[in-house]
């Protein structure tokens with residue numbers, strides 16, 4: 001896609017260091033085989049030190065230096081964190097949480113996704129960056145924002161609430177359609193106009209589940225709109241350079257199927273817990289998701305840690321070989337580049353105890369030796385760049401279903417990620433390639449499609465899955481599937497809707513199991529099995545137990 005070689009590098013934040021050190025940085029980058037760095041992610045306050053006054057001098061010198069040394073640049077639009085002058089002049093851009101508390105400046109990402117003021121300033125900076133650097137020879141990729149939604153994925157301020165109302169009005173047209181979809185006849189929530197509808201703030205007890213579901217959809221869309229605005233500003237100056245923003249793995253708040261359609265290149269930040277026995281399998285699962293989000297195109301591992309992070313209560317480091325093997329795992333699962341947060345470990349600030357490629361203790365360290373070794377091994381792998389992965393098995397993942405299935409007031413507190421991993425694990429252990437698909441996505445070419453906990457689906461998606469099964473595909477549907485439609489309203493008469501004939505059964509009743517309780521299941525075909533979490537009384541309507 002992007003380069004004859006695999007990309008190798010990391011976030012480079014030279015503004016944290018005296019300029020005299022930059023020459024040493026690039027010398028060491030070359031020693032490590034670095035050919036790609038991300039620049040400017042948190043540089044707004046330095047690039048625009050006062051309202052409308054831009055200071056690009058230092059960034060010009062950084063980009064020139066990198067280019068002279070053959071290092072390609074993933075250039076951020078620098079909008080990830082608004083500068084102090086902006087929040088002082090416009091405190092209304094600060095986000096508000098569910099309890100009505102404003103989140104203050106002093107860390108990062110303190111901006112309301114719906115704020116027209118924030119959007120105007122962010123767009124202007126993206127425009128200025130693109131106007132200045134579109135033709136720079138170091139430029140290989142645009143990096144819009146940073147980890148959208150990482151800290152603030154929904155805002156409950158008055159501006160966001162009114163944007164939510166407009167979003168609902170566009171979706172439903174009339175307030176009666178909303179009343180119907182949200183089942184507001186229950187608990188006397190009937191609305192007579194859109195102005196009465198609020199964001200789902202902290203309530204005495206369960207908030208209306210469909211209101212919450214729509215608010216999650218809205219919040220994902222609202223951040224996506226921020227991305228789109230910056231993307232349009234960049235595109236106006238830079239027609240050919242690909243655009244990305246960095247995803248955060250299996251990240252519940254954002255509907256990445258929608259997001260991925262807007263990206264030229266999918267990129268991911270990946271921090272599996274090195275102390276977890278599941279570190280490799282859970283990393284593999286997100287790698288497969290990233291490749292799938294891009295429709296099989298090569299993707300980038302944009303951030304990972306060489307060792308420990310600063311944000312776990314016990315932040316273990318990667319033992320010998322783990323950094324190498326997790327990186328190679330990403331390449332094997334379709335990544336065309338491996339990068340870290342960050343090049344030089346910070347001296348101060350909240351992330352000084354986050355590992356870097358170049359650690360506090362310098363180059364006479366295990367980390368540096370691992371970094372150099374990985375760079376040299378990746379340099380010898382250019383033949384595998386963009387080679388793709390051929391999968392015959394797909395797992396269905398839908399954010400709407402994730403949001404609804406993990407909602408409140410159910411018989412069981414479902415953990416979708418954990419259960420997905422249990423479906424993924426035997427495939428991983430058996431070296432079976434897996435793609436992820438949207439429930440409405442193309443299924444031909446897959447011998448097996450697994451749809452874990454697809455709790456709501458639309459009629460069309462349910463029919464699409466049924467068609468796949470009825471035309472000879474093997475479809476696995478699990479418990480807590482097909483109970484509701486896209487408005488979180490029960491599918492009456494036995495559940496499943498359009499999938500019911502394909503399954504050949506309906507549901508009579510549920511019997512969830514408490515933690516630590518299991519039941520024995522006997523199966524002629526599979527032998528003795530153990531069930532945990534859930535059981536149910538089914539009515540057979542043509543299905544054969546095995």
Ligand code: GAL
Nearest residue numbers: 146147150269271309341354
């Ligand atoms: C990401 C972020 C980086 C850095 C890193 C630490 O959330 O994009 O800037 O904070 O995590 O793990």
Ligand code: ZN
Nearest residue numbers: 112155157160
């Ligand atoms: Zn807001």
